[in-house]
Amino acid sequence: MGLRFDLPTSAVVGHLLAPDREPPRLGYGEIEYFLRALLRRHDRFISSSRYFADDLRNRAAECLDRLDTGHDVSGAGSDALTAGTVRRVLEPLADVVRAYDVVVLPIGSRKDRRWLDRFAHEAALAPGHGLLVLIPTLYEPEVNARVLDPDEGVADALKRRDEWPGAIFAVRGQSSFFLPFEAAYRAVADLTTGGDLQPVLRVARDDAERGAARARATRRRLLHLSDLHIGARKPNQLRQYLRSAVARFEPLDRVVVTGDLFDQPFPEYRQQYIDFENQLRELTRAEPVVVPGNHDQRILGNRIKRLGRRREELVDLRWDRGPVHDSEAKIVFLCFDSSRTGLAARGGIGTEQFVDVATRYDTARQVASFDDCLRIAVLHHHPYPYPLDGEVPVIGFGTEGRERRLGGMLRERLLEMEDAERFLEWCAARDVSLVLHGHRHRPRLISDRIPTGDKARPSHSLLTVGCGASLGAGGGPLSFNVIDWNQKTGGWTVDFQVSANDARGFRSAVVQEVTGRGDKGGRVRRAG
Template sequence: MSLFFDLASTNIVAYLISHESSPPRIKEDELENFLKSLALSDRIASDDPDWSAHVRWAANDSLERLQRIVPSRGDALESNEVKFLLHPLALELSRFSIYILPIGNSRDSEVLDRFSHDASHLPGHSVLVLIPAFYHPEANVRVLDPSDAVKNALKARDQWPGAIFLLRNGNSTFLPVEEAYSKVARISDRLHGHPREVPLNEADLKSIWSALSAREPGVSRERERRRLLHLSDLHVGAKSATQNQQYLQVSVARQFGKVDEIVISGDLYDQPLKKHRQAYERFINQMELLTNKKPVVVPGNHDQRILGNRFKVLGNWARPLVHLDWSRGIYRNPDAKMAFFCFDSCRHEDLARGRVGREQLIEMATKFDTANLRDELSDYLRIAVLHHHPYPYLPEKETPILDPRSWRGREEFVEMREADEFLTWCAGRDIGLILHGHKHIPRLIVDEVPTGANYEYRQVTTVGCGTSLGANGSPLSFNIVEWSPDTQSWSVDFQIDRGDGQGFRSAALQAPPAEAA
């Protein structure tokens, strides 16, 4: 049996079939399109007409709930709303034990159509093949609250085409299409002779998972992936930040182990005081155990201004900045093929505003040209790091990694001035990723930025981190960037803890095309 889904919709299906307590968020229009596609008879391939009719009925029921109960807001629906809306479909999809989702770009459609056809003929009524809507090769793929299955597939975008295998008990894996064919054959062997009318039990699922997780002879799944931990707005010295230090350290180490680099995009201290600097140094000495090296650091407004603000000479406090061992200029990691362009966006302006002045751009350009005389950085992931946000904060246009309306304040008091000039400079220097902090809210913006020459544009992804230690009672936040030097592909995973200690979860995952590196 088969249904048609895109990857974001598959994230919903992963919730429906694994009986998780918290459904993923999804944008209202995405859910509406998902339900409408199921309500159309030509989007379901099944040899059981009764089941097809039941799915269409359930989809229409959910669609009516959406149109009747949820007002048109245009933003992401919350988990409790999604759970209520999808209850009719949960009853229909829960009958299956094995789910297979082929995934790839539109240029892979012929290969994956053939794979979908073969997989849909597995024996018995326990297998559902979720046929995808293929992505354009240049498309950015973004999913809110991704399941483990979807996360694995997105992080392995350089191995597409392939397929997600998801079992009713929650086990999941992503495999390249050649290996996926082998696994379908192994599943067929295990299902052979199993009565069609008898559901698979836990022992059956354990046997199938053993087949899926076993290495195929002569097949290597390993790809060299480098990992960057992005922290920001620590505000060490504040009471809430002090309480959360060990929790953040343990959580990162448990989930991700060693990382290649740690990047901190400013506001290391809550105040530019000696005792706050000393507390920060004790904290960072523990974080360095993840990398065995010093982090890449840029200063924020709280590191050099009293209460983070300056008005002319009032609030200025430069002495702690002298002692701050921040990463001036360009820092290179030749093993991980990463180059960091480190800016001080707090050198100018008053209040909590920032700016990267033209003199700093000239300084950085000189250092870059010196470091890149023989194109040594041509295959590096180039990353700009600064504290201030280069895009203004507009809640109605934000990607809802967290509720953007939770921020309170006036943009004109915290803005980055001359941001367009900075962005154009980055695009002209082939910098594809910008990391920042400042707003205490995770952000994701993908934009086509002019390079300043011959009307050319370059795709630039701007990633903001919230407050990693939960300053002022905010949710805790960090980002993980995974990068493959061999395939020039990368992804960013936004990790959030609501501040109640229930654990960090993936709130959003972004996987640009390899060319966007």
């Protein structure tokens, strides 16, 4: 049986196959869209059983009734439903979906429609096997895709978008996996000719793992860490846990640390950081790219005029400024010390540093061509305020609404980057495609278009990625980001990994795929 709906709501499928798991994060509109997709247009159903199609529609209608009669959201200013609401609303569908061993999600663009429809018909009508086919919305090549709480197959599919069309196989009681066209078609063909389900799935999963390894070899991978706060009690306990978690993503081309290496700029913490940096060197042959944060230079991270400033503690540390050119990865990192200016915990770049980084960059490009390189700006402070209007947080639905009630806007004024707009305009002028930062202990992703004032190129596409506290400083979740860049297509994916600070395990909170062909959206909106 098959039907069509939106890819981000594919996380619903994993919950329906295993309702004892934590439900995916879904807003009211998203879950309504998913349920209404089950109700409309009979020609979207591909099933050998008319009874099944009618039963599924009836159950979807019951779910909608539950949604309309009452739902709880996870915080003020958010339409995200609580985990309990998602479970209650989707309960009528869980029984029918659990009757299937495998849910297949063919994915591709409009040019792949013919293959997708043929594949869906053959998979849905496979005799003797419990296969349910869900066809996500077809995506145009220039449209970016973002999925909250993706399972393994969805995450891998987004990271390998250049291999579409293909299919995600969600298996009851097991992790999902992605296969490109030929391998997916072969797996379904084996099932339709009477092959035993589990042996066929084992072969298909092996194909998926080999394909993922081949894809990884053609991409450049960055590990983004931030706000280590070494010297604080909790971060010291969790360093080995983090090191084991990031090892799953080896090999890495580069590690980037966006500041606040220390909890306090005291000499006794320096060796602890050096030991940790030596561990990072085991992950990659290249030196980590490291910029300082406010806690590395100010007592308690704050400065009032000259009080609280201890820049001398940075003297013996290796940190980067200006351009760092990785010729093998074809990446240029433009490194800033955003704690050079600003009072309290605020930051800024300042004219002198803009000129210094630009001059170093222009001098370096006379020796080595940067034309085919990805340009990444690295700093500690966040260039976009928290929150932005309509922003969907990577973790912690509803926290923005709570911050508003508890004086969060005042807190933002004490933490902000003073020349943020100037920095973004500088990045647009210098053809920077990606900005990496830390500071607020929250992972986030902002896709924006920066006006350039140039008629030939009126705006510049810029992706800004924030990392949370990688060692769980302040008792919050641990966080790191894995960024894959496809040199062939110019696109990349960002995988936001988070873990509770009791070390229960890291998971993908969001995977964002950026095509590299340019997003057609406008400027993001500031809050307030």
